[in-house]
Structure formats: C-alpha cells, structure tokens
Amino acid sequence: MPIPMNAEPNDGSEGAVKGASRSIVAVSPTSLSPDDEVALRRAIGELRRESLAMRLTALIGRQIGFIGLMVPAPIALTANKAAESALRSAMGIALASLGDRSTRDRRGLHKSVVTVAGAAGGAFGLAGLPIELPFTTTVMLRSIADIAKGEGEDLGDPDVALACLEVFALGGDGAAKGIGSGGALETGYFALRGLLARSVSEAARHLLDRGLTDQASPLLVRFIAQVSARFGVVVSQKLAAQSVPLIGAASGAAINYAFVDHFQTLARGHFTMRRLERIYGIVMVRAEFERLARQV
Numbered sequence: 001m002p003i004p005m006n007a008e009p010n011d012g013s014e015g016a017v018k019g020a021s022r023s024i025v026a027v028s029p030t031s032l033s034p035d036d037e038v039a040l041r042r043a044i045g046e047l048r049r050e051s052l053a054m055r056l057t058a059l060i061g062r063q064i065g066f067i068g069l070m071v072p073a074p075i076a077l078t079a080n081k082a083a084e085s086a087l088r089s090a091m092g093i094a095l096a097s098l099g100d101r102s103t104r105d106r107r108g109l110h111k112s113v114v115t116v117a118g119a120a121g122g123a124f125g126l127a128g129l130p131i132e133l134p135f136t137t138t139v140m141l142r143s144i145a146d147i148a149k150g151e152g153e154d155l156g157d158p159d160v161a162l163a164c165l166e167v168f169a170l171g172g173d174g175a176a177k178g179i180g181s182g183g184a185l186e187t188g189y190f191a192l193r194g195l196l197a198r199s200v201s202e203a204a205r206h207l208l209d210r211g212l213t214d215q216a217s218p219l220l221v222r223f224i225a226q227v228s229a230r231f232g233v234v235v236s237q238k239l240a241a242q243s244v245p246l247i248g249a250a251s252g253a254a255i256n257y258a259f260v261d262h263f264q265t266l267a268r269g270h271f272t273m274r275r276l277e278r279i280y281g282i283v284m285v286r287a288e289f290e291r292l293a294r295q296v
Contacts, residue, residue, distance in 0.1 A: 029280055032288055036279070039272050044293050046269030047189050052171065052234050052262045056241045056255060072240070079236035082130060084228035086137035086235075091165065091224065133235065140260050141165070144267040151271035152278075158207035162200045162223065163274065167267045169196060169227040171234040189273075190286060192230075199223040234262070 032040060144164045145155055153160045169192060203223040210217070241255050276285045 043269040043272040080232035083232035083235045086134040089134040090138040090141045147267040151275040158204040168231040
C-alpha cells in the first residue's frame, strides 16, 4: 500500500529537501485477518462457556444439582465476605509484583498450586475458606497476569492491573450470553465492562498517582466492591460444593481445579478481546463479536 507523504518543499534548497518531514497516514484495518477472526471465535467460546455451577454439578453429582440457583443464604453471605477479603488481599500482594518481566508461562504451575490448596480446603471443609480463598485468589491473579502478558499487555500499566482483577467479575453465569431484545444481541460481557468502566478509569488514575499505598481509597474500595459482588456468586457455588458431606480432599482438589480453569479460560477470552481492540478498535471488534456470536 503506498504511503501518503507531504509534498517536498520547492524552495531550491537541497538541505530543505533532504530534511523535509514525511508524515505517515495511519490506516485502520477494515476487516479482521484470518488469524484474528479465529482468535475472536475462540474468545467468544471462552467468554460464553458453561458456568462453574454446571461444571461442579457434573463433577460432584446430583447432590448439588442446580447449585447456582440453590445456594443457601448463609453460604452466600459468607462467600461474599470471603470474596471481597480475598480480592483485597490479592490486590495488595499480587498486583505489587505485576511488573515482573519474566517470560515464563506459569499457568500450569498456578493450576497445580491451586489444586493442592483445594485438597487442603476439602479436608478442612468450610473452616478452611478464610485461609484457602485469599491464597487461591492471589495465585489465580498471578495466572491471569501471565495470560494478559501473553496477549501483549503492559503489566506496569495500572489499567491492565485492574483489567486483571476485572476477570473475577466475569465469572458469573452467562457473562457473554445474549441479554438483548428485538433481535439485537447485547452481550453481557460488554454490558459488564461498560458498568465497570468508570470505576476502572478512576481507580487506575489513583494507582498511577499513589500506587498501592492507599488501598482504603474510596475509588479502589468501590471497584473492589463491584468486582467482589460478582466474584462472590462463583465463590458461593464453590463453597456450596465443598459443603457437601464427605467432600474430602480429592473432591476439594477437583473443585479448585475447575475453579482456576474457569477463570483462566475467561482471562484468555478477555485479554484476546483487549488485544484485538487495540488493533482494530472497540467498535469494529464489538460488531464482529456480535456477528460471529449469532452464528454459534
């Protein structure tokens, strides 16, 4: 493709000609490349995957059938409190080291560590949740950061750090299901990102100005509260599964394996979307997302 340039100055000065500036006009792609369309289709599948509740029902059996709809109120309250505490802990511990420049892919290691923690949690039952969940959440956040880095994100950018935390809000059922009417596909994924956008922007500016030295800032508190409200739904499903009598260490490990795999998959879809948006723009990627989602 020819590169438009400014006209050379016609002043007879050879030096002026040699030093003439040439401005390149950036042209945005008008369609996704074949590889990026494949990546977008994969991301749609990852963001529309079955809920954790369905996976746990298949894993544990009929005794927790319809777990997503039948979580007892006391368990839901405990889960919500534990989720918010875990996210605060993860932000303070894991985000402080997100600038790590290591190129190793440690997702497998993170999954193994969380699985072992689940075995311990299964052995101790609900009593182990206050210890196990913050540890598990912190390890998962490190894994999410590795996925973000693999999709070209700058982990030193506060906006990226918060986008990593944002993944925990995507874990609720149907994060990318169609929720619109009249034939228009208004995806829950984009609706949720829109809901969090202002909090992310304000909290990112706070982190840029002050870092993690003031975690009690109302801006960060509001963002964590919004994320933990949805993260708590998934934690309550995990907690309900672990409350099944005689769950044991083996099943506890399997539950945590499904838990971390669920969020790793969502993270891959989320950061694939962000990568494509950097290349093609949000409007075009959203239009392609909705077009391809209708074909599924």
